[in-house]
Amino acid sequence: MGRGLRVIPLASTTVDLARIQFATTSIYHFLFVPLTLGLAPLVAVMQTIWHRGHDDAWLRLTRFFGTLLLINFAIGVATGLVQEFQFGMNWSVYSNYVGGVFGAPLAIEGLAAFFLEATFLGLWIFGWDRLSPRVHLATIWLAALGTWLSAFFILVANSWMQHPVGYKVSGGKAELTDVGALLSNGFALRAYLHTILAGLIFGSVVMLGICCWHFLRGRNVELFRRAAKLALIVALPATLLQLSVGNRFGEAVTSQQSMKIAASEAQWNTCQPCGFSVFQIGGFSAEHPNPSFSITIPKLLSWMGTGSFDGKVQGLNQLQAQEQKQYGPGNYMPRIELMYWSMRVMAILGVVMALLAIVGAWLYRRQTLDKARWFLRAAVAAIALPFIAATAGWVLTEMGRQPWIVQGLLKTSQANSPNIGTATLAASLGVFVALYAALGVVDFVLMRRFARVDPPELSGEAPAAAALSY
Amino acid sequence: MGLEIFWFCLIGVLWGCYFVLEGFDFGVGILLPFLPRNEDERSVMLSTIGPVWDGNEVWLVVAGAGTFAAFPLWYATMFSGFYLALLLVLVCLIVRVVSFEWREKSSNPRWRSTWGWANTVGSIGAPFVWGVALANLVHGVPLNSSGGYSGDFLDLFSPYTVVAGVVVVLLFAFHGATFLTIRTAGDLCERAAHAARRLAVPAALVAAGLLVWTVAVAHDRNQRGILPPALPAALGIVVLALAVLLVIRRRSGAAFVMTALAALAVVATIFTGLYPRVLVSHPTFSNSLTISSAASGHYALTVMTVVAGIFAPLVLLYQGWTYHVFRRRLGSPTA
Numbered sequence: 078m079g080r081g082l083r084v085i086p087l088a089s090t091t092v093d094l095a096r097i098q099f100a101t102t103s104i105y106h107f108l109f110v111p112l113t114l115g116l117a118p119l120v121a122v123m124q125t126i127w128h129r130g131h132d133d134a135w136l137r138l139t140r141f142f143g144t145l146l147l148i149n150f151a152i153g154v155a156t157g158l159v160q161e162f163q164f165g166m167n168w169s170v171y172s173n174y175v176g177g178v179f180g181a182p183l184a185i186e187g188l189a190a191f192f193l194e195a196t197f198l199g200l201w202i203f204g205w206d207r208l209s210p211r212v213h214l215a216t217i218w219l220a221a222l223g224t225w226l227s228a229f230f231i232l233v234a235n236s237w238m239q240h241p242v243g244y245k246v247s248g249g250k251a252e253l254t255d256v257g258a259l260l261s262n263g264f265a266l267r268a269y270l271h272t273i274l275a276g277l278i279f280g281s282v283v284m285l286g287i288c289c290w291h292f293l294r295g296r297n298v299e300l301f302r303r304a305a306k307l308a309l310i311v312a313l314p315a316t317l318l319q320l321s322v323g324n325r326f327g328e329a330v331t332s333q334q335s336m337k338i339a340a341s342e343a344q345w346n347t348c349q350p351c352g353f354s355v356f357q358i359g360g361f362s363a364e365h366p367n368p369s370f371s372i373t374i375p376k377l378l379s380w381m382g383t384g385s386f387d388g389k390v391q392g393l394n395q396l397q398a399q400e401q402k403q404y405g406p407g408n409y410m411p412r413i414e415l416m417y418w419s420m421r422v423m424a425i426l427g428v429v430m431a432l433l434a435i436v437g438a439w440l441y442r443r444q445t446l447d448k449a450r451w452f453l454r455a456a457v458a459a460i461a462l463p464f465i466a467a468t469a470g471w472v473l474t475e476m477g478r479q480p481w482i483v484q485g486l487l488k489t490s491q492a493n494s495p496n497i498g499t500a501t502l503a504a505s506l507g508v509f510v511a512l513y514a515a516l517g518v519v520d521f522v523l524m525r526r527f528a529r530v531d532p533p534e535l536s537g538e539a540p541a542a543a544a545l546s547y
Numbered sequence: 548m549g550l551e552i553f554w555f556c557l558i559g560v561l562w563g564c565y566f567v568l569e570g571f572d573f574g575v576g577i578l579l580p581f582l583p584r585n586e587d588e589r590s591v592m593l594s595t596i597g598p599v600w601d602g603n604e605v606w607l608v609v610a611g612a613g614t615f616a617a618f619p620l621w622y623a624t625m626f627s628g629f630y631l632a633l634l635l636v637l638v639c640l641i642v643r644v645v646s647f648e649w650r651e652k653s654s655n656p657r658w659r660s661t662w663g664w665a666n667t668v669g670s671i672g673a674p675f676v677w678g679v680a681l682a683n684l685v686h687g688v689p690l691n692s693s694g695g696y697s698g699d700f701l702d703l704f705s706p707y708t709v710v711a712g713v714v715v716v717l718l719f720a721f722h723g724a725t726f727l728t729i730r731t732a733g734d735l736c737e738r739a740a741h742a743a744r745r746l747a748v749p750a751a752l753v754a755a756g757l758l759v760w761t762v763a764v765a766h767d768r769n770q771r772g773i774l775p776p777a778l779p780a781a782l783g784i785v786v787l788a789l790a791v792l793l794v795i796r797r798r799s800g801a802a803f804v805m806t807a808l809a810a811l812a813v814v815a816t817i818f819t820g821l822y823p824r825v826l827v828s829h830p831t832f833s834n835s836l837t838i839s840s841a842a843s844g845h846y847a848l849t850v851m852t853v854v855a856g857i858f859a860p861l862v863l864l865y866q867g868w869t870y871h872v873f874r875r876r877l878g879s880p881t882a
Contacts, residue, residue: 155645167627177616188858250619253843
């Protein structure tokens with residue numbers, strides 16, 4: 078792929094460094110993005126309730142959670158720029174190869190979504206005393222719409238890497254041939270639903286946790302009970318639906334990226350029907366494919382992967398042989414143990430969050446939510462869960478595709494920038510790690526401080542004061 | 548071929564919009580340590596761009612993504628070739644973006660002054676590197692026969708490109724000053740007008756110099772005739788002269804229009820000088836990337852043209868409306 082001879086001895090290190098950089102910056106970026114995806118519409122709902130009923134409690138809540146949304150949004154925007162730049166910086170072969178297809182959804186995202194979100198969020202922040210209440214309410218909804226649209230186009234781009242459609246390869250480059258196929262990629266639609274639900278879970282679980290922190294201290298109980306109710310109304314269906322959507326997403330992966338599923342189940346040989354391993358010790362290498370201990374639920378994997386209790390799931394060994402035949406010699410397996418545990422962390426946390434929402438809703442109905450201290454403590458701790466689950470999910474999605482950068486088309490090891498050596502990569506990685514760590518500390522301190530303050534009391538000129546204090 | 552040229556022009560327009568819009572908000576950041584007398588005035592100054600800077604920055608995002616989609620080879624070579632320069636831009640922009648939101652989150656003077664300075668450093672660093680980067684497109688960088696970058700970081704710095712970086716910073720400072728004269732009131736406005744008057748002559752002179760130099764570089768390095776790039780350059784010089792005149796006559800609204808057009812003229816001259824190439828190779832001129840060699844397929848360009856045709860006017864409409872909503876001048880609360 079036009080690589081100079083002199084870079085070949087460095088190639089494995091440079092690819093690894095470029096991958097570490099992509100993983101670090103993307104995982105970090107995606108800690109903030111889904112919280113925005115969830116908090117933006119939740120804040121919009123709060124403001125809508127206030128607008129309809131003129132109950133000032135909802136205005137106080139809008140401003141309280143709006144502040145958290147903005148602190149979080151700023152760092153999401155800042156780290157998002159890195160995402161766009163680093164394709165070209167670190168992955169120039171990839172960029173040149175796929176730009177004609179992959180670039181299109183990114184450009185559309187900017188035009189159709191990012192402008193919307195950035196412009197209308199600015200209007201929302203500063204527009205309290207400049208816009209009529211109705212127009213001002215519309216701005217937060219448009220900003221929220223922008224964040225949801227943005228996620229769609231990004232997932233269209235990512236899904237094309239998982240399951241390329243609507244293209245042809247000509248002159249050594251991928252070329253778009255069918256934009257309809259690109260946008261209606263079944264993989265993308267499932268990934269989008271999965272991500273949007275994840276966002277709503279982020280927003281509602283974080284919101285619930287903050288409410289519970291205030292309940293624990295007996296502060297602002299009346300006010301936060303309303304917010305907790307809203308959070309539960311969103312969290313309950315979102316977490317339950319996510320279990321089913323995540324499962325359906327798994328089915329799509331099973332049919333289109335069989336290796337990823339086989340790896341995430343450490344399923345060495347083709348099975349029918351297949352049991353689901355809940356927990357196992359060992360069994361993660363080809364030399365020792367049998368775990369020394371495992372808990373397995375019969376037939377469950379068949380159902381999860383294919384929708385039928387007697388479905389067939391292909392094994393790693395068979396897929397490896399098949400891909401070698403198709404693409405030539407090489408190792409086509411991702412890292413099995415990492416895949417296996419990412420899958421379980423994500424799925425188990427998904428179930429835990431669903432339980433949290435169920436118990437929370439039950440306690441709320443019995444009107445004992447703000448007194449059940451064990452639950453309150455659990456809900457505060459649970460703020461961390463969506464962040465861990467989303468990270469595990471992306472590790473599964475991206476590392477499960479390896480060795481491919483675009484499934485079946487281009488290998489990661491051939492896609493990085495040939496002119497960027499280890500020293501440059503190490504230096505830029507160092508810069509990002511240091512900068513992101515510093516930003517992370519500041520962000521965490523700010524989020525914690527503003528999650529713990531008492532929501533601002535309203536004076537006569539309240540909305541105007543919000544703009545001035547900015 | 549027609550669509551490819553259209554997209555080349557469109558990317559020029561996107562960069563132009565970015566220079567005009569983020570240009571003044573960089574300018575406000577650059578002037579932040581110099582104009583205000585107290586903390587309140589600093590907040591007022593930042594509030595003039597508070598509602599709009601993020602939307603302005605999206606023009607950069609779209610210019611980048613548009614290049615990625617329409618000219619993958621240009622994007623790949625430019626972004627990997629200008630690696631450390633772009634890393635610098637990213638650090639500047641990241642620090643600047645968070646400074647807007649985070650500065651207001653505490654009234655501790657040290658906290659505020661730290662984030663104020665972060666904003667200023669970002670507002671100087673980013674336009675400097677963009678000036679250097681765009682100038683390099685036409686000045687030429689070492690490329691190999693497959694269109695990859697074969698130089699190193701220092702190859703990006705030559706007298707011409709460094710001057711371009713400095714000029715862009717100065718021009719944005721001037722542009723920011725004229726912007727502040729129409730967006731602030733009272734004392735702060737007086738000081739902004741004073742700053743504009745002091746910046747006008749040096750900024751206009753060096754910017755005019757850069758425009759002439761760009762025409763010469765395009766002729767020399769890109770085998771370009773004198774006339775095409777000389778046209779936007781000449782218009783740019785006229786606009787700069789008018790800007791100086793209007794600033795002195797205190798016609799702040801018209802002066803702002805002129806500094807905006809001057810920022811546009813810099814981009815227009817570079818892009819006109821660049822045509823029909825997108826990235827000039829030097830010393831091996833034949834390795835230069837051209838519009839046709841770097842472009843995506845016809846179908847992809849058609850799709851994106853339709854998308855741009857629908858959304859670009861919408862964006863202009865609602866961004867224009869935003870400026871209308873926030874047209875009121877801001878003064879220091881005590882004034």
